[in-house]
Amino acid sequence: MSNQLSTGTNNASVPSRNSPAELSTPQHAPFTTTPDVLLNHPMTIRSFILHDILLDKPIEKSFFELSGIFGSSRLSYSDFMYWYNKFSRGNFGMEDERRPEFSTLPVHIIERIVEKLELKEIMILRNVSKSLRNFVDQRDEFPCKSIEIGCDSNYIRCQFNKEEVIYASTSWRMPIDYDHYEYGHAKVMRSVDYQKIACDQLRYVLMKPKLQLNRLYIRCEYGSVEFSELECFETLFNSIGRMIVAKKVIIEVHGPAMTINVLSILDPVTLSCIELNCFKRPDGSEYDYEIWSTEKINQLTSLDQWKQASELIAKDPFDFCEPEHFSQFGSLRFTFDIIDREKILKLRNVSKNMFSNPRSSLTSCSVQTESKFDRSVLSSRNGFVLQRHRSFADDVTLHYDFPNVDGCYLEVHYYPKHDEITIQKLWR
Template sequence: MELSSEFIKENQHFLRSCILYEVLQKKPISHSYQNFCNTVGQDIMNYPDFEFWYYRFYHGNRDLHYERSADPEPKTIMDMPVKLMHKIAGNLDPIERTRLRYMNHAIKTVADSFPPVFEKIEISISDDDMHWALDNKQYMCFKTGNGCEMYKPNSSKAEESDKCFIEKGIEHLALVQKMPNFQVNHVSVEVYDDTRNHVDLLPVPFNAKSAYIYGHNTHQVVQSLAAMNPGHLESISLKMMYPRERETYGMIFETDQFKQAKNVEFDVAMEFNVEDLVHFSHLRSFKCALTSEDTFEDVPRIRDIISTFEELESCELDYHGFLDDPPIRRFAEAIGEDVPIGPLVEQVTITHRYQIPGSDDCLEFKIKERGEYCCQVNIVKLR
């Protein structure tokens, strides 16, 4: 006669006998539980109860009439002292604490009491993959035929998704950004193809102190800059795959990120005219390449423009003079300094001081040869 489910549920002695039988078979608990459910029914006993009796019998306590009500109530993680929970959370890195936030409200509160501070976040995007690193934690998303595969730290198993690989990566970064009081010191964004990089689609900008941006063109550089909060960003370093777009550089000057930055460095391949220097007047320091077709006319203009920069502390110019050979000689002569004759010019550093009119401050120029058609000019304001 087939036993009813109600009878089985009420007959604890029978159920425990079945569990003891599974223990005696010496099979893994997961396999034993599945076999138990197939025998007595899928909804007769939940796994935690089965686990209790399984391990009790496994360790030799085989009293089928034991009353669990005599046991003290089992402890859970929520019974842990708050002080101990804070100590544990404090020893986790920001990524590990991110996972704690999704356990329950109380643990989320503990996790959120530690501001997630990252030293650096690095993002790299190409036409078929996206890599990002949160400090030393590496993540990867690869384009597949129907979506993407995502790999997380310490795991060789891919997480498959039907989403675009960039969308999936941005979605994951957004989870970190949404953590209360999220902070990062440095953000690096490198984009290696000419498509939209989507970094500017993050829900909130990065509150980074410094940023390195590498883009296919000026439009991509500006896109990536848009992912930085101009209220926090102090230092910017920019580089482009195709930098010969001088007519588009104005897009960079118009961004709030550039206007509010204190230190900016442009890759030497991004060349500017003397007229562009007026956009640098708010900076404490900057580095860029300047080209000129008339050194004798432009060098005094460079000096006069920079001398008006009230916030300036220092700058470095890679100066390219049109058909100047060597350019250091022409530059030095343009500011009234003597230059050694012959090959010695390649080995010397020429120092020049310029008293800023109406001020006790002066500009100190240090000029040295840098290649056949370039000289390096370091300028420091002496107060």
């Protein structure tokens, strides 16, 4: 009897705990009769991953075989790696311990979160994943009323409303001096392709069909940059293919290229104010900016945006523009580096020609200087007559009569505190 027991024991197949390969002879059981509910259950997939780990099966072979069984729609590579790594560390729990990712949340949850985000955070959210970008881009509402674009040699600063986003090269470091204090509140996105990312974000904003801006402002940051740094914006503006609604545009980029390019994409019906600081070329020739030629001035002043705007604000425009170029504006505001006798005589003659033009809608002209104004240029020898009864404190009022014109005259007000002159056409 004991011999039979001994023989039976010796013939039995007893698995060893130290030999995982002896736990099961088949690699995977056939699924021909397995219900779909069981096959699709997450626990089934996790059990098979654990089974392969216990068999010491190579990771590539395990993923290939399980993908063939369950399909890529039910077993992604990221999910496989999560469970493979978890089980390999000796954690055999079947509960998913991962925190949910934002992009995997239900749509109605994402909608509620996006509604609470600031505009600059929405812009960054678009770079998280393709699905989130598509979700954000499909939203109609876009509460942006002001866009400011600042360009420098190694970063682009965009202000959406009053929220700053800086797109910078990987080597850029945020300045900490007082002049750059506003950067401390900005969201910074560093990349070797920062220009491409910035233009992509701007294209997204500018293409929104319900976008209605109070102001669009583009400038060079803290001095001049090479024109090559701005060429990406030319490509951007040319690619939009629609008119942008904006009430006011400010362009502080030298030369005609960017000025004409930006004005061309603005809806002339809604554009009421144009502010330009673009008529001077930067010091030095290394910046490679195009200069203003007669052809470019004619191209600028023939734009519908130029013809239909009611207000022009410009710095040093007389070096390139003729008086008739301003006749359609209702209000002019000019700034000069200095106002000397030559400038005041030119200003007087320009004002005379503009105000005396019967087709002109101009009613007022304001002039400021960035240096101390020389009051002596407003003398009688230049045709100005002091109106003592109209002058108060330091403010001075003068008249200028048009030669051979009896119906109207110019009234000039000088405000010393602001180094400012205002000129109006008055009827007798």
